[in-house]
Each structure stands twice: as C-alpha cells, then as structure tokens.
Amino acid sequence: MAQNASAFEEFLKRQDITLGKNTHEDNTVYVVNENLEEVGPVSLMALFNDSDRYVTLICFKYLAFPPEKKPAMLETINTLNAEYTMVKFVETGDALTVQVVVPFHDNFSPEVIIDMVSLIFRTMKEEHPRFLKVLR
Known part of the structure; x- marks a missing residue:
C-alpha cells in the first residue's frame, strides 16, 4: 500500500471513520456510501495509486439517463465543467459520473481528501435539479 x-x-x-476498502496490485480503494438528500444513495470511491502523485475521487454512474437525452445531458455537462474548476462531470455509458482528481507532491493531507468528498457531495446535491430538468 502506498504512503498516502x-x-x-x-x-x-x-x-473513528469506517469505510469499505479494497487493495489491488497498484492501488487502494476506499468506498464512501452515502444517501444524499435530493439525489439518493450513491457510492464514492477514493482511489489511491502507488505513485502517491494524486488521488481520484469518483462517483461512477450515479444518474442514468435514456439515450435520447444524451445530447442535452452533454450540453449541461459541458456548461457545468466550464463553471466548476475542481469537480468534473463525465458521461459514462448513458449515465452521469462526477469526479475530482487531487494532485499531491510530498504534501498529502487526509483532510483535503475529506474536504473534496464533501465538495463532490455538495455539488451533486446542488446540480441534481439541473440534471432532472434536462431529463423531463
């Protein structure tokens, strides 16, 4: 397991925080399960790679949408990605994924990871109505 x-x-x-954990060859994954008001149950993964250069926080495919809504969803994703500097929305197989990549250079801070998890959850809650409007 890497130092970070x-x-x-x-x-x-x-x-005294308990999270799910999986260790693979070159990375360690912690899973945060949360039931977000307005959004519903989501799973966020914190992926630590052995290089210790960055941590990827990702909530994979948390909102599915029909293929015919893809152009409108992509337009909304592009708009939001221009508005947000840290949080990025991505279309992944007719579903919405949200992620933050946190770079580190010998300055790892677990508190920053917790802050970024909170930022992702807050952003998901704030922007969820915008995506629901597109899906109507």
Missing part, C-alpha cells in the same frame, strides 16, 4: 493510502487509513482510524 496508509496515511489516509491512519487518519480514518483516529477519526
């Missing part, structure tokens, strides 16, 4: 993943795990223990 180990530091994050120690932080979680000190804060």
Whole structure:
C-alpha cells in the first residue's frame, strides 16, 4: 500500500471513520456510501495509486439517463465543467459520473481528501435539479 493510502487509513482510524476498502496490485480503494438528500444513495470511491502523485475521487454512474437525452445531458455537462474548476462531470455509458482528481507532491493531507468528498457531495446535491430538468 502506498504512503498516502496508509496515511489516509491512519487518519480514518483516529477519526473513528469506517469505510469499505479494497487493495489491488497498484492501488487502494476506499468506498464512501452515502444517501444524499435530493439525489439518493450513491457510492464514492477514493482511489489511491502507488505513485502517491494524486488521488481520484469518483462517483461512477450515479444518474442514468435514456439515450435520447444524451445530447442535452452533454450540453449541461459541458456548461457545468466550464463553471466548476475542481469537480468534473463525465458521461459514462448513458449515465452521469462526477469526479475530482487531487494532485499531491510530498504534501498529502487526509483532510483535503475529506474536504473534496464533501465538495463532490455538495455539488451533486446542488446540480441534481439541473440534471432532472434536462431529463423531463
């Protein structure tokens, strides 16, 4: 396990936070399951790679949409991606994914990861009505 993943795990223990964890060859994944008001149940993954250069926070395919709505959804995604500097929305197989990539260079901070998870959840809640309007 990489140093950043180990530091994050120690932080979680000190804060008495329990998350799902999977370890693979070159990365460690922590899973945050949350029931977001207005959005519903979502799973956010924090992917730590062994290079310790960045952490990817991703909520994969949290909102499915019919293929005929894809052009309107892509337009909304492009608009939001121009408005947000950290949080990015992506179309993934007729579903919406949201992500943040947090770079680190010998300055890892578990608190920053927690802040970015909160930012993603807050953004999802704020922008969910906008996506629902497109789907009507």
